[in-house]
Amino acid sequence: MKWGLIGASTIASEHVIGAIRAQGGEILSVLSSDPARGADYAARHGIGRATDDLSNLLGEAGLDAVYISTTNEKHHSQALAAIAAGKHVLCEKPLAMTLDEAAEMARAADAAGLVFATNHHLRNAGSHLAIRDLVAAGRIGRVLSARVFHAVHLPPHLQGWRINDAGAGGGVIPDITVHDADTIRFYLGEDPVEVVALAGASGMGAGVEDSVMSVWTMPSGAMVQSHESFTHPFAGSGVELHGTEGSIFGRGIMTQKPLGELDLVDAAGRHAVAFDRHDLYARSVALFVEAVAGRGRPAADGVDGVKSLAVALAVREAARTRRAVRVDYAGF
CATH class of the missing domain: 3.30.360.10 (Dihydrodipicolinate Reductase; domain 2)
Known part of the structure; x- marks a missing residue:
């Protein structure tokens, strides 16, 4: 599976990048609002490229899924953009700032037939x-x-x-x-x-x-x-x-x-x-990958994220x- 990281975060560097690679995944790019920070993050973690443009990341050839770990107020718009682009989404908790936003995210993914998971580790x-x-x-x-x-x-x-x-x-x-x-x-x-x-x-x-x-x-x-x-x-x-x-x-x-x-x-x-x-995150990513392949469900799906x-x-x-x-x- 080919991934994009939406957020050059500590949790990604400490836990999720390794978990993705443990499942044979490839991280194509990382999004950061600070181009210099994004470039440094990509270099340190062996990621092909960095961008500060979400549409640029979502347009990456072969991209299958995104992991969202930006600050909480950004999750809603970034997840909806990823879903609209046909990408599966693993999103950090809390899913959004409001209940209506979180519910919209979960329902949009369901309507699109995409896997949408909450990273409740x-x-x-x-x-x-x-x-x-x-x-x-x-x-x-x-x-x-x-x-x-x-x-x-x-x-x-x-x-x-x-x-x-x-x-x-x-x-x-x-x-x-x-x-x-x-x-x-x-x-x-x-x-x-x-x-x-x-x-x-x-x-x-x-x-x-x-x-x-x-x-x-x-x-x-x-x-x-x-x-x-x-x-x-x-x-x-x-x-x-x-x-x-x-x-x-x-x-x-x-x-x-x-x-x-x-x-x-x-x-x-x-x-x-x-x-x-x-490893908690390796299990989370493994179940996500299986769900994308049509086998089972994520450890915590969008509804779990809405309810928490x-x-x-x-x-x-x-x-x-x-x-x-x-x-x-x-x-x-």
């Missing part, structure tokens, strides 16, 4: 796949509650617009809460119904929240407590799921790398759960209004 981790399988197998019985603790310290090289540019989609809610929403949906196979939340800003940045806590109600009656932050250097991260027959404890698994520990606790005691430690954004937007609105907010899924 966590559901590709062996640890999270194991948790989903334990829940599906009934190992903890009926799920009563879940707790997600995803308060981290955003490293300096990733701060920038994420902590000070609301117009670009900054803030911890679109950056991390959206991932946790997808992860809970992945485990439980159901969508949050209503959320309450409180958010705050510690002064790390300006104009956006850098910490949020929320509680979600699920159709099954389970309750979810979620905590995301950019400002916690020593908190650790993980998930807990508690059911009528047992509990699952995951530590250090809310990460881009195949790390962490997983335990199942039930009436017979505590049991370490082994899980595969494959819907939860994140509801959390932000609940924090703003200090009221319970029902989650709007734009008809999906």
Whole structure:
């Protein structure tokens, strides 16, 4: 498969370029709004050429798919342009700034018969796949509650617009809460119904929240407590799921790398759960490539991206209004 990178991003350089090449993919070109930066990025990563013109990239002979990792406010227009050009799309989360924009992206790709995927990396981790399988197998019985603790310290090289540019989609809610929403949906196979939340800003940045806590109600009656932050250097991260027959404890698994520990606790005691430690992004790209070939579906498709954004937007609105907010899924 021949790819174009829309965005000369850190996530592409650290994770996705390697994942594409691991599947035998070729990266033809990279788009950057800064021509000098784009040229340097292409040279450093062995990419054939750089451009600052989206139509130029999309017109590249033989181009099959694009990976979009620009700032959040650009995803919508860039994805629609790629879809109109007949290209399959793997897009970073959140898909867009608004629910209507995200829904338009997913529906446009569906109408065009193209694969449209959201790069929710966590559901590709062996640890999270194991948790989903334990829940599906009934190992903890009926799920009563879940707790997600995803308060981290955003490293300096990733701060920038994420902590000070609301117009670009900054803030911890679109950056991390959206991932946790997808992860809970992945485990439980159901969508949050209503959320309450409180958010705050510690002064790390300006104009956006850098910490949020929320509680979600699920159709099954389970309750979810979620905590995301950019400002916690020593908190650790993980998930807990508690059911009528047992509990699952995951530590250090809310990460881009195949790390962490997983335990199942039930009436017979505590049991370490082994899980595969494959590369998360390699699995995501592999499933995307298979879907393009007509075999299966992406790890997270456009609807998954719409729904995770819907939860994140509801959390932000609940924090703003200090009221319970029902989650709007734009008809999906």
